[in-house]
Amino acid sequence: MALLEVEKIDAGYGHIVALHGISLQVDAGEIVTLIGPNGAGKTTLLRVISGLLPARSGRVYFDGRDITSQPAEALVGIGLSHVPEHRQIFGALSVWDNLMLGAFTRRRSGKHELQRDLDFVFDLFPRLAERRPQLAGTLSGGEQQMLAIGRALMARPRLLLLDEPSLGLAPLLVRELFRVIGELRDRGVTILLVEQNARAALRVADRGYVLETGMIVLSGVARALHANPQVQQSYLGRVKREA
Numbered sequence: 174m175a176l177l178e179v180e181k182i183d184a185g186y187g188h189i190v191a192l193h194g195i196s197l198q199v200d201a202g203e204i205v206t207l208i209g210p211n212g213a214g215k216t217t218l219l220r221v222i223s224g225l226l227p228a229r230s231g232r233v234y235f236d237g238r239d240i241t242s243q244p245a246e247a248l249v250g251i252g253l254s255h256v257p258e259h260r261q262i263f264g265a266l267s268v269w270d271n272l273m274l275g276a277f278t279r280r281r282s283g284k285h286e287l288q289r290d291l292d293f294v295f296d297l298f299p300r301l302a303e304r305r306p307q308l309a310g311t312l313s314g315g316e317q318q319m320l321a322i323g324r325a326l327m328a329r330p331r332l333l334l335l336d337e338p339s340l341g342l343a344p345l346l347v348r349e350l351f352r353v354i355g356e357l358r359d360r361g362v363t364i365l366l367v368e369q370n371a372r373a374a375l376r377v378a379d380r381g382y383v384l385e386t387g388m389i390v391l392s393g394v395a396r397a398l399h400a401n402p403q404v405q406q407s408y409l410g411r412v413k414r415e416a
Contacts, residue, residue: 177332177363178233184229192387194388203380205382209383216336217387235252255325260321264311268301273327275323331362332362334365335364339369348373366378
């Protein structure tokens with residue numbers, strides 16, 4: 174069943190049209206990845222979906238509800254959270270305060286309920302539990318990414334939008350991050366993942382879309398995209414040789 178449906182979205186900045194008739198679907202319980210070169214429109218699409226950028230035309234539906242013109246804060250309240258590129262945590266606040274800000278739409282929830290959500294985040298990212306009182310701006314890049322995802326999870330999202338989560342991270346941290354992304358799906362969180370590391374993204378995803386110059390040029394099961402010679406040549410750094 175479709176949790177997210179994007180229908181014929183056009184969007185852009187000023188006179189620049191960044192997206193041309195984009196349509197895609199994310200079903201409940203799956204990871205869908207968007208791959209493509211820089212400037213293809215991947216981040217723009219996430220911004221449209223999460224209410225940060227108005228669409229020029231087309232519609233966005235979340236669980237059957239038209240959310241095209243809804244503001245970002247309203248979408249968080251109905252279960253759609255966006256972890257933006259470059260993390261955008263509050264560096265002058267503690268890890269704890271950043272996490273609690275993620276739960277701002279649930280401020281009427283009881284202490285036990287919030288503690289259960291904190292335990293969920295700390296189970297995924299034990300390092301955050303160790304650094305609760307530490308200022309977020311003093312964390313390493315990998316820890317800041319953990320915090321950005323943890324903050325989004327405190328809103329109890331049904332759909333999590335991740336924009337370039339592995340950007341700037343060491344290979345060991347990238348492997349751990351994608352392990353956590355897979356675990357989130359196993360725990361019932363649906364994910365739309367934008368990622369330059371196409372190899373890692375296609376390994377963890379169920380399905381994928383390839384964006385180029387604001388248009389979807391390929392889509393399908395992640396395994397099939399990983400084996401596609403065009404994808405291999407453009408994004409995986411290799412081409413299958415014919416016997």
